Amino acid sequence: MFRIRAITKAVRTRTFHTSSTQLHDAAIVGLHVDGQLLMPRSIAADGKESLTSLVKAAGVKGKAGESRVLYGNFGLGSDIQKVAVVGLGKQGTSAAAKDRIRMAVATGVKALKAQEAKDIGIAGMGHDQAAAEGASLGLYNFNQFKSGKKGAPNDVKISALDLESPNEVQAFEYGVIQARAQNLARILMETPSNHMTPTLFVERVRKELEGLGVDAKKLKITVRDRAWAEELKMGAFLSVAKGSDEPLRFLEIEYRGGKDGDKPLALVGKGVTFDSGGISIKPSANMGMMKGDMGGAATVAGALYGIAALQLPLNVIAGIPLCENMPSGKASKPGDVVTSMSGKTIEVDNTDAEGRLILADALTYISKTYKPHTLVDLATLTGAMDVALGSAYAGVFSTSNSLWSELDQAGEEAHEAFWRMPLHSVYLPQITANTTADLINTGGRSAGSCTAAVFLREFVHGIQRDDGFAKTEGEPTTEVGKPLEEDAGEDLKAGSVRYAHIDIAGVMDTQSNSGYYAKGMTGRPARALIEFAKRISSK
Numbered sequence: 001m002f003r004i005r006a007i008t009k010a011v012r013t014r015t016f017h018t019s020s021t022q023l024h025d026a027a028i029v030g031l032h033v034d035g036q037l038l039m040p041r042s043i044a045a046d047g048k049e050s051l052t053s054l055v056k057a058a059g060v061k062g063k064a065g066e067s068r069v070l071y072g073n074f075g076l077g078s079d080i081q082k083v084a085v086v087g088l089g090k091q092g093t094s095a096a097a098k099d100r101i102r103m104a105v106a107t108g109v110k111a112l113k114a115q116e117a118k119d120i121g122i123a124g125m126g127h128d129q130a131a132a133e134g135a136s137l138g139l140y141n142f143n144q145f146k147s148g149k150k151g152a153p154n155d156v157k158i159s160a161l162d163l164e165s166p167n168e169v170q171a172f173e174y175g176v177i178q179a180r181a182q183n184l185a186r187i188l189m190e191t192p193s194n195h196m197t198p199t200l201f202v203e204r205v206r207k208e209l210e211g212l213g214v215d216a217k218k219l220k221i222t223v224r225d226r227a228w229a230e231e232l233k234m235g236a237f238l239s240v241a242k243g244s245d246e247p248l249r250f251l252e253i254e255y256r257g258g259k260d261g262d263k264p265l266a267l268v269g270k271g272v273t274f275d276s277g278g279i280s281i282k283p284s285a286n287m288g289m290m291k292g293d294m295g296g297a298a299t300v301a302g303a304l305y306g307i308a309a310l311q312l313p314l315n316v317i318a319g320i321p322l323c324e325n326m327p328s329g330k331a332s333k334p335g336d337v338v339t340s341m342s343g344k345t346i347e348v349d350n351t352d353a354e355g356r357l358i359l360a361d362a363l364t365y366i367s368k369t370y371k372p373h374t375l376v377d378l379a380t381l382t383g384a385m386d387v388a389l390g391s392a393y394a395g396v397f398s399t400s401n402s403l404w405s406e407l408d409q410a411g412e413e414a415h416e417a418f419w420r421m422p423l424h425s426v427y428l429p430q431i432t433a434n435t436t437a438d439l440i441n442t443g444g445r446s447a448g449s450c451t452a453a454v455f456l457r458e459f460v461h462g463i464q465r466d467d468g469f470a471k472t473e474g475e476p477t478t479e480v481g482k483p484l485e486e487d488a489g490e491d492l493k494a495g496s497v498r499y500a501h502i503d504i505a506g507v508m509d510t511q512s513n514s515g516y517y518a519k520g521m522t523g524r525p526a527r528a529l530i531e532f533a534k535r536i537s538s539k
């Protein structure tokens with residue numbers, strides 16, 4: 001698993017602390033719907049009594065979502081005079097029960113913050129990781145651009161009230177890091193595009209990663225520019241970036257927590273810092289949301305932050321193509337044909353289908369250069385994904401049943417759920433017929449998310465094209481251009497890489513402010529990615 005000392009060090013450099021010697025001024029206590037109050041271990045006997053009777057008098061039932069702030073001196077030591085009693089619903093150890101803890105603690109933290117609490121102790125909720133996640137996620141608020149008092153930094157501290165075993169401490173710290181990773185992804189996404197250009201994205205991520213104090217041999221950041229992309233003949237990526245005056249960046253983050261020579265897990269994230277649509281310009285209503293079109297990049301960066309902070313024992317390579325998609329005299333035009341790094345040519349039918357263009361070259365580069373055993377890309381790729389699944393699930397398109405199942409389990413644990421979608425050659429004709437090039441970047445209205453996924457698959461080296469999911473009788477055998485496997489070499493035979501594309505367009509933002517949700521960009525699924533990395537590393 002991961003090393004506790006490293007975690008503690010990474011976390012202690014910030015405001016976080018675990019000891020119960022803190023002068024907490026407030027605490028959160030959980031109540032199950034069966035009436036069981038989860039008393040802090042350190043509470044005095046008379047405190048227990050008075051808290052119990054106050055909870056009764058307040059009429060709190062323990063239902064999920066309930067929260068009541070009680071005032072008094074509960075013998076919790078130090079200065080605790082405010083206690084938020086939060087409803088946890090039914091007891092249990094399921095992923096749903098853990099999420100009730102996350103939600104409840106977040107609700108409690110918000111209630112106490114509103115009552116000017118400054119240092120909140122969280123009593124054991126039966127699942128310390130979920131409690132810590134709820135607390136840190138619940139404290140998130142994006143007020144960087146508010147002036148005066150409203151823009152004051154968030155100075156509320158959270159820590160565990162009385163954890164005993166190293167396991168409990170570790171779980172709590174794990175949760176704090178998970179939440180920090182997601183909060184980082186949220187900030188990157190929420191920050192307006194004029195403050196989050198490709199250049200500024202790279203700077204911010206570098207600052208966050210370097211702040212972890214991880215050995216430079218274990219965590220390497222490389223930033224590429226346009227000249228590099230030109231050298232590698234990334235014609236697809238370049239064709240999107242060229243409409244903007246903002247220079248493109250390609251960010252590589254290499255984390256070496258595993259053995260030398262172990263193949264890495266590769267994560268690739270779409271980093272369009274603003275998507276106007278380009279010459280195929282989007283309607284102006286809600287166009288501002290497209291500041292979040294680097295959600296793939298943000299969640300991948302957040303995941304790397306978490307993986308490095310936890311010092312997970314595996315190797316990871318992240319590849320993040322960053323640019324703006326803008327209309328201008330230099331922009332790509334519908335009908336243009338570009339040559340991707342893979343050699344395949346692409347007709348740019350719609351300049352608003354830009355995500356697959358920048359990902360095509362990123363996927364080729366990462367799969368060819370780093371020969372990962374598993375390659376997962378994340379992208380706010382298609383509006384059709386939101387139409388299909390809404391904000392309940394992110395869609396996963398995978399060549400691999402085992403990879404799908406690992407992602408599914410990680411998503412359930414983190415309560416950032418995934419739903420499997422078909423990644424299948426049956427959709428190939430939609431992006432290969434009726435074009436003057438090898439591929440066309442739009443597949444029509446039908447199955448818009450599925451044609452985008454099968455487009456991306458064409459650019460992954462060492463891939464097995466179909467793998468048992470949704471196999472149809474007499475499936476089309478259309479092959480596009482030269483199959484990538486042919487020139488792949490010894491260690492990159494077809495099937496040597498497990499591939500998944502995750503379309504996060506539907507889960508990019510939320511309208512909810514309840515529990516740990518905050519209206520705006522979600523940073524989903526940063527936590528599920530870390531959970532996934534942890535699971536495949538401890539195998």
Ligand code: BES
Nearest residue numbers: 350352353354380381382383384442505
């Ligand atoms: N970034 C958008 C997809 C998107 C839409 C994400 C809404 C989040 C919310 C993407 O670049 C895009 O514009 N896709 C087009 C593709 C089409 C032109 C084939 C779309 O979905 O309309």
Ligand code: MN
Nearest residue numbers: 275352353354
């Ligand atoms: Mn677009």
Ligand code: ZN
Nearest residue numbers: 272275293355
């Ligand atoms: Zn886009």
